[in-house]
Amino acid sequence: MAALRPCTLLLPVAALLFFCAAGFAVRFPDPPGAWLLSLAAVAAIAAPPLAALLRLFGPARWLAALALLSAFAFAVESLGVATGWPYGRFYYGEGLGPLLGGLVPYLLPVSYVPLVVGAVAAARHPRSRPLWTLRSAALLTLIDGVLDPGAALLGFWVWPGGGPYYGVPASNYLGWLLSGAVSSAVLVLLWPRGSPAPPALLDGTLLALAFWTGVAAFGGLALPAALGVALLAAFLARRAGIRGCARVTFLKKN
Structure with a gap:
């Protein structure tokens, strides 16, 4: 009998846990050892996509990608x-x-790189690397439309001058479009030609979106919450559409 694929069970359960954890984060934004909780969360989010990327790229190319990003x-x-x-x-x-x-x-790469990996995997265009890069950059910018208002709400970073989008300035999203294009280009250029995107590459972004959509929902941020729901649906559909839904990398087939 075929083993139950974790993508049908573990991923939704993990996403639900991260969504619920967001409610705790909004209710108690500064608990003792908050940054250690952040470390544990970002490590859990990063593990599946980075493990899948290692299998796709191989050690040398994987290390180069992580170092550059x-x-x-x-x-x-x-x-x-x-x-x-x-x-x-x-x-x-x-x-x-x-x-x-x-x-x-110091945690920055652990939280940022999995988002790039997920966006590049979801936006993959097998015939045009420039278009692939632009699509990924646009997707990263949309993801930040969920993430940034919630992060500001939790005090992870502060915009002293405020801005029209829940306290976030429009310049932030132009910056994300630019930086997203550069980081996406790095991964696209290193991508092995003809290699498909393993579904697990999307899992970190899905978990991050579950958390930040929860922060927006529990924090009363209506537009980021709605955008988060739309992106979650799009990423789940994209993941389901990738042939051969992969098992979580650190679980082995019996």
């Missing part, structure tokens, strides 16, 4: 905090833990 994330976010470009003026709070150089959290 992490370096870019640190560079562009540090530039943003220090100068206000390309996102607008903001700074990080204490919820994501210690800051590298007093600017950005």
Whole structure:
């Protein structure tokens, strides 16, 4: 008898747990050891897509992708905090833990890279890498439309000047479109030619969307919550449409 695929059970259960955890985060935004809870959450979100990416890329290409994406994330976010470009003026709070150089959290790559992986996998276009990159950048920007208002609500980062979208300035989304294009291009260029996108590459983004949609819903952020529901539905449909729904990487077939 075929084993029950975790994509039919474990992923929805995990997404529900992250959605419910969002209610706790909104109700108790600054519990003792908050950044350790953030570390545990982002590690759990990152594990499935990064493990699937390792299987797809192989060790050398995988390490190159992680190194390049992490370096870019640190560079562009540090530039943003220090100068206000390309996102607008903001700074990080204490919820994501210690800051590298007093600017950005050490956790940054662990939370950012899985989003890039998920967006690139979902937006895959087998015949046009430039179009693939642009689609992924647009998708990352939409994801941030759910994430950023919730993160500001929880105090993960602060926009001193505010903005029209739940306190977030429009410049932030132009910045995400630009940085998303660069980070997506890195992964697209490293992608093995002709290789399909394993479904597990989308799982980290699905879990992140479940959490941030929950934050928006419990926090009374109507538009981000609605956008989150739409993106969750789109990602689930995309995942289901990928041939051979993959098992979670660290579970083996009997």
